[in-house]
Amino acid sequence: MNVLEFQDISVIYQNGKTAVHNVSFTVPEHSIVAVVGESGSGKSTLIRAAMGLLSTGGSVSQGRILFEGENLLGFSKEQIRSIRGSEMAMIFQDAGDYLNPRRKIGPQYIETIRCHIQVSKKEAGQIALDMLSRLKLADPERIMRSYPFQLSGGMRQRAAIAMAMSMHPKLLLADEPTSALDVTVQAQVVQEMLKLREDMGTAIVIVTHNMGVASRMADYIAVMKNGYLREFGARDQVINAPRDEYTQQMLMAVPELEDEQIVKIR
Amino acid sequence: MSKSDNLLRLEHVSKNFDLKGRGEVNAVRDVSLTVKSGEIVGIVGESGCGKSTLARLITCIEPVTCGQIFFDVREISSFRGKELRAYRKQVQMIFQDPSNVFSPRMKIGTFLMEPWRNFEHTSRPEAMRLAVEALKNVNLDEDYLKKYPHQLSGGELQRISIARAVALHPKLLICDEATSALDVSTQSQIINLLKDNHKKSEYSILMISHDLALAENFCDRIAVMYLGSIVEILPGRGLRKNARHPYTKALLDSVFSVHGDPEKKIRILTGEPPSPVNVPAGCAFCGRCPYGDSKCERETPQLKNIDFQHQVACHKEELPR
Amino acid sequence: MGQASEEKGAVIHRYKEWKRHGRKALLKPAMTKKGKWLRFIIFAILALAVLFIAFLGPVLAPYDPLATDYGASLSPPSPEHWFGTDNVGRDVLSRILYGAGNSFSLTFIMVAAVSVIGTLIGMVSGYFGGILDTIIMRFTDILLAFPDTVFAIAVVGMIGPGLLNTILALSLVWWTKYARLTRGLASVMRSKDFIIQAKFGGVKTPGILFRYILPNVLPQVVVTMTLDIGGMMLSLAGLSFLGLASQPPTPEWGYMLYEGKSYLQTAPWIMLFAGLAIFITVLVFNLLGDSLRDILDPKEE
Amino acid sequence: GTQGTENTAVSEESSAEENGSEAADAGDTGEKHVNVAFFWITPTLDPAVDYQGWVTCRLGVGEALVKLNDDLEVEGCVADSWENIDDTTWEFHIRDGITFSNGTPVTAEAAKASLERAIEMNDRAAEYLKVDMIEADDQTLTITTTEPNAALLNNLVEPVFCIIDTTQSEESIETAPIGTGPYVISSFSPEQTVELVKNDTYWDGEPGLDTITVTQIADADARTMALQSGEVDITNTIDNTSVTLFTNNSDYNVSSIISPRVNVAYMNNAQSSPLHDIELRKAISYGVNREAYAELIGGSVAHSAYSDATPFGNDTITAYTYDPEQAVEILDAAGYVDVDGDGYRELPDGSGMNLRYLQAADHGSADSAILATAVQSDLKEIGIQVEIFSVENLTEYQTEGNFDFYTGNDNSAPTGDPQIWLETMYTDLGTSGKSNLTGFQNDRIDEIIEEMDTAFDPEERYALAAEASQILNDEAANLFLTNSYLNMVSVAKVKNAIQPVADFYFITKDITVE
Amino acid sequence: MIQYIAKRLVQLIAVLFGVTFLTFMITQAAPSDAAQMQYISMGTIPSEELLEQTREEMGLNDPVLVQYGRWLWNVLHGDLGTSTKFSESVLTQMSRKLPMTIELAAVSGVIMVLIAFPLGILSAVKKNKWIDYLIRFLSFFGISMPNFWLGLLLMYVFAVRLGWFHVVSTNDIAGIVLPVATLTIPMVCTYVRQIRAAVLEELNSNYVVGARSRGISERRIIFGHVLPNALLPIVTLIGLSVGHLLGGAAIIETLFSWQGIGNMVVEAIRVRDYPLIQGYVIWMAVIYVMVNLLVDIMYRLLDPQIRLRKKVD
Numbered sequence A: 001m002n003v004l005e006f007q008d009i010s011v012i013y014q015n016g017k018t019a020v021h022n023v024s025f026t027v028p029e030h031s032i033v034a035v036v037g038e039s040g041s042g043k044s045t046l047i048r049a050a051m052g053l054l055s056t057g058g059s060v061s062q063g064r065i066l067f068e069g070e071n072l073l074g075f076s077k078e079q080i081r082s083i084r085g086s087e088m089a090m091i092f093q094d095a096g097d098y099l100n101p102r103r104k105i106g107p108q109y110i111e112t113i114r115c116h117i118q119v120s121k122k123e124a125g126q127i128a129l130d131m132l133s134r135l136k137l138a139d140p141e142r143i144m145r146s147y148p149f150q151l152s153g154g155m156r157q158r159a160a161i162a163m164a165m166s167m168h169p170k171l172l173l174a175d176e177p178t179s180a181l182d183v184t185v186q187a188q189v190v191q192e193m194l195k196l197r198e199d200m201g202t203a204i205v206i207v208t209h210n211m212g213v214a215s216r217m218a219d220y221i222a223v224m225k226n227g228y229l230r231e232f233g234a235r236d237q238v239i240n241a242p243r244d245e246y247t248q249q250m251l252m253a254v255p256e257l258e259d260e261q262i263v264k265i266r
Numbered sequence B: 001m002s003k004s005d006n007l008l009r010l011e012h013v014s015k016n017f018d019l020k021g022r023g024e025v026n027a028v029r030d031v032s033l034t035v036k037s038g039e040i041v042g043i044v045g046e047s048g049c050g051k052s053t054l055a056r057l058i059t060c061i062e063p064v065t066c067g068q069i070f071f072d073v074r075e076i077s078s079f080r081g082k083e084l085r086a087y088r089k090q091v092q093m094i095f096q097d098p099s100n101v102f103s104p105r106m107k108i109g110t111f112l113m114e115p116w117r118n119f120e121h122t123s124r125p126e127a128m129r130l131a132v133e134a135l136k137n138v139n140l141d142e143d144y145l146k147k148y149p150h151q152l153s154g155g156e157l158q159r160i161s162i163a164r165a166v167a168l169h170p171k172l173l174i175c176d177e178a179t180s181a182l183d184v185s186t187q188s189q190i191i192n193l194l195k196d197n198h199k200k201s202e203y204s205i206l207m208i209s210h211d212l213a214l215a216e217n218f219c220d221r222i223a224v225m226y227l228g229s230i231v232e233i234l235p236g237r238g239l240r241k242n243a244r245h246p247y248t249k250a251l252l253d254s255v256f257s258v259h260g261d262p263e264k265k266i267r268i269l270t271g272e273p274p275s276p277v278n279v280p281a282g283c284a285f286c287g288r289c290p291y292g293d294s295k296c297e298r299e300t301p302q303l304k305n306i307d308f309q310h311q312v313a314c315h316k317e318e319l320p321r
Numbered sequence C: 001m002g003q004a005s006e007e008k009g010a011v012i013h014r015y016k017e018w019k020r021h022g023r024k025a026l027l028k029p030a031m032t033k034k035g036k037w038l039r040f041i042i043f044a045i046l047a048l049a050v051l052f053i054a055f056l057g058p059v060l061a062p063y064d065p066l067a068t069d070y071g072a073s074l075s076p077p078s079p080e081h082w083f084g085t086d087n088v089g090r091d092v093l094s095r096i097l098y099g100a101g102n103s104f105s106l107t108f109i110m111v112a113a114v115s116v117i118g119t120l121i122g123m124v125s126g127y128f129g130g131i132l133d134t135i136i137m138r139f140t141d142i143l144l145a146f147p148d149t150v151f152a153i154a155v156v157g158m159i160g161p162g163l164l165n166t167i168l169a170l171s172l173v174w175w176t177k178y179a180r181l182t183r184g185l186a187s188v189m190r191s192k193d194f195i196i197q198a199k200f201g202g203v204k205t206p207g208i209l210f211r212y213i214l215p216n217v218l219p220q221v222v223v224t225m226t227l228d229i230g231g232m233m234l235s236l237a238g239l240s241f242l243g244l245a246s247q248p249p250t251p252e253w254g255y256m257l258y259e260g261k262s263y264l265q266t267a268p269w270i271m272l273f274a275g276l277a278i279f280i281t282v283l284v285f286n287l288l289g290d291s292l293r294d295i296l297d298p299k300e301e
Numbered sequence D: 001g002t003q004g005t006e007n008t009a010v011s012e013e014s015s016a017e018e019n020g021s022e023a024a025d026a027g028d029t030g031e032k033h034v035n036v037a038f039f040w041i042t043p044t045l046d047p048a049v050d051y052q053g054w055v056t057c058r059l060g061v062g063e064a065l066v067k068l069n070d071d072l073e074v075e076g077c078v079a080d081s082w083e084n085i086d087d088t089t090w091e092f093h094i095r096d097g098i099t100f101s102n103g104t105p106v107t108a109e110a111a112k113a114s115l116e117r118a119i120e121m122n123d124r125a126a127e128y129l130k131v132d133m134i135e136a137d138d139q140t141l142t143i144t145t146t147e148p149n150a151a152l153l154n155n156l157v158e159p160v161f162c163i164i165d166t167t168q169s170e171e172s173i174e175t176a177p178i179g180t181g182p183y184v185i186s187s188f189s190p191e192q193t194v195e196l197v198k199n200d201t202y203w204d205g206e207p208g209l210d211t212i213t214v215t216q217i218a219d220a221d222a223r224t225m226a227l228q229s230g231e232v233d234i235t236n237t238i239d240n241t242s243v244t245l246f247t248n249n250s251d252y253n254v255s256s257i258i259s260p261r262v263n264v265a266y267m268n269n270a271q272s273s274p275l276h277d278i279e280l281r282k283a284i285s286y287g288v289n290r291e292a293y294a295e296l297i298g299g300s301v302a303h304s305a306y307s308d309a310t311p312f313g314n315d316t317i318t319a320y321t322y323d324p325e326q327a328v329e330i331l332d333a334a335g336y337v338d339v340d341g342d343g344y345r346e347l348p349d350g351s352g353m354n355l356r357y358l359q360a361a362d363h364g365s366a367d368s369a370i371l372a373t374a375v376q377s378d379l380k381e382i383g384i385q386v387e388i389f390s391v392e393n394l395t396e397y398q399t400e401g402n403f404d405f406y407t408g409n410d411n412s413a414p415t416g417d418p419q420i421w422l423e424t425m426y427t428d429l430g431t432s433g434k435s436n437l438t439g440f441q442n443d444r445i446d447e448i449i450e451e452m453d454t455a456f457d458p459e460e461r462y463a464l465a466a467e468a469s470q471i472l473n474d475e476a477a478n479l480f481l482t483n484s485y486l487n488m489v490s491v492a493k494v495k496n497a498i499q500p501v502a503d504f505y506f507i508t509k510d511i512t513v514e
Numbered sequence E: 001m002i003q004y005i006a007k008r009l010v011q012l013i014a015v016l017f018g019v020t021f022l023t024f025m026i027t028q029a030a031p032s033d034a035a036q037m038q039y040i041s042m043g044t045i046p047s048e049e050l051l052e053q054t055r056e057e058m059g060l061n062d063p064v065l066v067q068y069g070r071w072l073w074n075v076l077h078g079d080l081g082t083s084t085k086f087s088e089s090v091l092t093q094m095s096r097k098l099p100m101t102i103e104l105a106a107v108s109g110v111i112m113v114l115i116a117f118p119l120g121i122l123s124a125v126k127k128n129k130w131i132d133y134l135i136r137f138l139s140f141f142g143i144s145m146p147n148f149w150l151g152l153l154l155m156y157v158f159a160v161r162l163g164w165f166h167v168v169s170t171n172d173i174a175g176i177v178l179p180v181a182t183l184t185i186p187m188v189c190t191y192v193r194q195i196r197a198a199v200l201e202e203l204n205s206n207y208v209v210g211a212r213s214r215g216i217s218e219r220r221i222i223f224g225h226v227l228p229n230a231l232l233p234i235v236t237l238i239g240l241s242v243g244h245l246l247g248g249a250a251i252i253e254t255l256f257s258w259q260g261i262g263n264m265v266v267e268a269i270r271v272r273d274y275p276l277i278q279g280y281v282i283w284m285a286v287i288y289v290m291v292n293l294l295v296d297i298m299y300r301l302l303d304p305q306i307r308l309r310k311k312v313d
């Protein structure tokens, strides 16, 4: 069964720009789909459309987005709100930016949990702490007591993942979750996300610039350019036998360490 | 050591930023490095490790806190006014984000003519002609002269920056993450452009990047920085093979390869770089280093030659490769 | 002083702007570019019309604004005197038309002088920073803390009333606003890559100030200037109303209000029309400035 | 005060239909109350300080030994009779049975103490009386002067000489001096309000009201509007144009008289000013249309330094009439011609002439500005250029002598006597010539003043004053423009609110409500 | 925190010195000195010798710095001199006028907040709906109106014609409504736009998107996140404008015969009452100091980024 399915989606912004053209692809259960493509190609637009969080003036002009078989676009505001965060969650490039800078992580976390299940603050706090420790974050209590800016980028990103995962959503949408991070930290986050899928079976759609990350994480890769989906396929096929010319070009352009290049030539 | 041999020499250069009562940022700590004429030297390291600061020190945008920088045997910290301008004519810089480099309200033409007009006092028409030529050099036509920066793409802007930077035949070109804001395909075009250009004219390049693979592809030598200091300088080729410092290795391990084996286990480095504010003595990497011991905590390791063109700052030189 | 006071200074500055003009709605309705231009053009035409009237006032005025006619004093609006006459029988319409010229030229001179001085000081202070910058900014901080008119009144009080002194007093407070604005922009720009790049292009300091920084602060300065025309006009009118600025019998709107105040009931037309003249002009320029900001403010993009 | 608030509440309810002239009703208590607006209430009420006595006097709290009636003649008050024993000795008899409002009898001793206190504390008081010695014997008060001072009787009406109970502490004199008037201060907030209650032991019959609230409203327009809005029941000195709102309106009573105040455009007779030339001054005097001004701001045409309200000699004086041709003739003859063709005449030596006219607002009244504008406009007609400077601190400019004209709205007979005024404004004699800012000098005027010192007969004094007036006119000393009106306006309920000619009076025992 | 306040206080005292010195110097530059003013207030022209003698007595011939020192010494002892106009101590004058100004400032401040907040928030939340357009349109009117003109019109309509309120200041409702209205109408108009902008700025920030993505309800987002955050700039500004109000709304106070400090200073200026003007300026400086301190403290309390920066590094 598919968790998410884009059916012929087009998104248009108020200034008349069509940012996404007739995109269709599916996200099967427990799978990781990486969306790659150059900047401005509509990657963020696409996954934000699924969340119903298009920035001002954007709207889906055509197509359907099926979440577990139901058309999200037909949902009422309240309906979509109730599945956000619980059924499908999202993380962003700079997690700190997407948390209220003037409130501690703890209250925001608890608030999120209590938006979806009827529990006391204390219980919610416990859930939060559990989740944080599950993601192997050192000193979860301190994280709960910290303001976003008091944590390093990596910590924040992982805390954000924890927050997103605490309702055990079926789908996690990640918009460039590692781009703002250092390579060493990026590796940590990538590993974490892979573990999530293993442990909880969450399907993940990850938007990234980094072909290396896409290649390492994804089961399927979607390549976008100028709002069009150029290629969608299983990871091995896209990486090793790209059909689309643009994909080929792009893969050629990615610099690789010497020893890896040998693999490529082979 | 002849004059032409060492174009740029940094000796124990440090830079602290005063945070006004909240301590000091040790952005660059005791860095020594040489760049030979015609050589391409890469500087890699994570965000915030002091790469850009180093570039700003070399270009006299910020004064050094201590240490000396020699350019063609002359110490640059004393440069003022005319001398400074003459120096900057020889040392050009290309910035990370091309959209920040252009004054939003200045036409490309004016921007391009600037070096000739100011350094050579060329007449306007002549400067214009030279500008067109410079544009051709980076595969752009003269229509661009009349455009405004916001009408162009990042790649085009970066080409124009390069065109201007190499216009007056500098001796040293500093590229501060010159391609990291661009898409991969644009990135490779720019890199190729730089490569071609470098072949034609004999300047040195100091290439700052956080992309190890890119650096390996492009540089003769690579300096790896961690928390403001250089931990290893090694030849550009065969990074994985040569790397000795645990940090360099960890960096290499963190790189995800497109064509690598997806099932390969990710070896991760725990923790994150400490804050550069008031860095304690000892090996800066010690806290995250799997081999760190009490000596590492106490003593700051110095760069030592261990091979041709290969220096490492680590107490554990004998560690397995 | 740390960032707290820097930020606070910025907030206070914004507040001042708001208080003077109150049009700093940072986010406008997401209007299309065309809509913005249309709005701007409409207000520009209106503003031009006001200016047109101001400078053609002497031609358009049916009477000599100074000619008294004791017999016809305080006569209500009529076909001969559209806006009625004042306490010594002068034609109110003619006085308003002539007054437009006076009110405008004063306001313009002031806005121009103040913006040039303020912008220069702000640019230099922001670009070079250092102790000079600190002093200038502390100074403006203090000036910002005083209510504008009251400060001007106090200065007028010390150096004596009169139009020139009033202008001086208002300018004394007002330049700080431009200085703050441009200083803020310049000090941010100072470390911008394009300024550094200019140095690599061999541009000398004056070149950087005038060819790189100035063009980039100019749009904001122009917007502020447009908005200031209204604010300045109100301040001037306020001081005139307290009898501290204009001298009789010069037709000037604020002063006409001052004169007309005693006839609020017996000859309301004097105040009504003078007040309306100020109100409409200020409104038009406020709207113009607002729409200009929409077009020029890069934040909108 | 609570009283005021109550009334307000009443007027608020009824105002919709009746515009709140109910205020005097004071609800159910049956108490007779009015709200009065003064244009000025002092920081303290001590009559001996500065001009504060004027306020004490206007409040109906303080009374002097003698007072002025509406013909500006002296009448008895605290003293019921007096005698001029010789050139330097005056004997007053203090009314029998008169008491201060606190019940203490007013003896000659008490009056003496009060006068001496005033003389000690106030230079003006000393100047007015030139006292050598005061003696008190039972109800008889004898004043001896150092030199003949024929103006003494008149000068004693000055409110600085209000007889107050000096046995009070200095603090209570400041906030609530005890006088002999019809009303007593019950509370005082400086520069804002005074609450008055009636003096039950008043010597001259029962005062017409139980309580009064007096509020300071400095601005004439505000006073007008406050009257209309029902906040106050009585006020005075409102602009002439505003008075038209109340005349022919049965809701209000208007009491209007010609005041002793004269609107003057003083001219600088000193060498430093072009107006030093009498021909120029004459031409200017012919060039101003006083009749029109009188119409414009309300009042009568002024003939001289002394208002029509004073008993000294206006009808005998030949004054200037509006005659622009004559003015032009004089100017042409004296060599003031327009050489450069700009429409304005130059000085005989050919240099430009632009006369500085200093104009200052007087108690918030617009009259001085109107007059300045009118004079400017009229003089333009005969080719004389005048530039008006609105100044607030007139005195500062006057002292510098940096003016050609300045405005004045002056009471030339503050105590009903002509001498003081002439002495201060037109001579440099002795110490008293303090305010002769225009540099006027005339030997005959100096003589007249000396004669006045010993002219004890009022008729003689009046004749001297008239002569002086004529000289001032002949010399074209200043532009005496109009005599102002004084108005007192009250709501219909209020009876007997009459504007007295001497404007240091206001609240009288006669004012009452129906 | 206490240490911080102490530090700020020291800085602010320096400001106080600066301001007082400046005023003192400006007064020195005035055309007539204190000796002249003394005579002028008596309406007399002193001779040169007399003037010189008085100057000597008053110490006006001492070096300026000595005079400033003496003056400051007196000020520190609560002696601000004697008002030339009212021949009364400046301190008494001011202590009489201040309560009035404070009353007006407090009432206006509260009313302004009560009106401006709901309107501003409404306008932001209903961005680009007709109510937003209406509010913004009206606010332009309020801002462009000369406030004394507005005051006079209000006075005429509501006091003279309708008789609802008083023309002249009194301490009851009827007396305070009009000045407060005249003061608050333009202020409300500016604040509505400001609050709208601040709320919109917050609404457009990423954390709102973040909160939405976590399924938090719109109401909670607005009242739990956006408003508290928007409060920081707004509260600061309101603090400041209360500071301004405390400086006395000169024109309004004059117009409504409100016996406050603004009215006083206008009068003082009219008659060149330098000691009174100086007293006023000192009061303003004190307000500046207080408001600044309050604003800074508020910043520290409300913005954890600033409060905790030290610990972060």
Ligand SMILES: Nc1ncnc2c1ncn2[C@@H]1O[C@H](COP(=O)(O)OP(=O)(O)OP(=O)(O)O)[C@@H](O)[C@H]1O
Pocket (backbone or CB within 6 Å): A013, A014, A015, A017, A019, A037, A038, A039, A040, A041, A042, A043, A044, A045, A046, A055, A056, A057, A058
């Ligand atoms: N609010 C908006 N209004 C108008 N156009 C928009 C808006 N947001 C995005 N766009 C446009 O839509 C296109 C797609 O943007 P999007 O952010 O989805 O790209 P992206 O692939 O995520 O790029 P990046 O890799 O830089 O994040 C871009 O051309 C962008 O300019």
Ligand SMILES: Nc1ncnc2c1ncn2[C@@H]1O[C@H](COP(=O)(O)OP(=O)(O)OP(=O)(O)O)[C@@H](O)[C@H]1O
Pocket (backbone or CB within 6 Å): B017, B018, B025, B026, B027, B045, B046, B047, B048, B049, B050, B051, B052, B053, B054, B210, B276
């Ligand atoms: N002007 C400054 N004042 C204070 N600290 C500074 C300043 N400039 C840089 N730093 C600090 O110095 C350190 C090094 O900064 P630098 O910009 O050189 O890093 P970088 O290696 O170029 O990072 P990136 O890859 O993100 O560009 C950082 O911690 C930074 O915060």
Ligand SMILES: [Mg+2]
Pocket (backbone or CB within 6 Å): A043, A044, A045, A175
């Ligand atoms: Mg994106």
Ligand SMILES: [Mg+2]
Pocket (backbone or CB within 6 Å): B051, B052, B053, B176, B177
């Ligand atoms: Mg950098």
Ligand code: NI
Pocket (backbone or CB within 6 Å): B283, B285, B286, B289, B292, B296, B314, B315
């Ligand atoms: Ni080590």
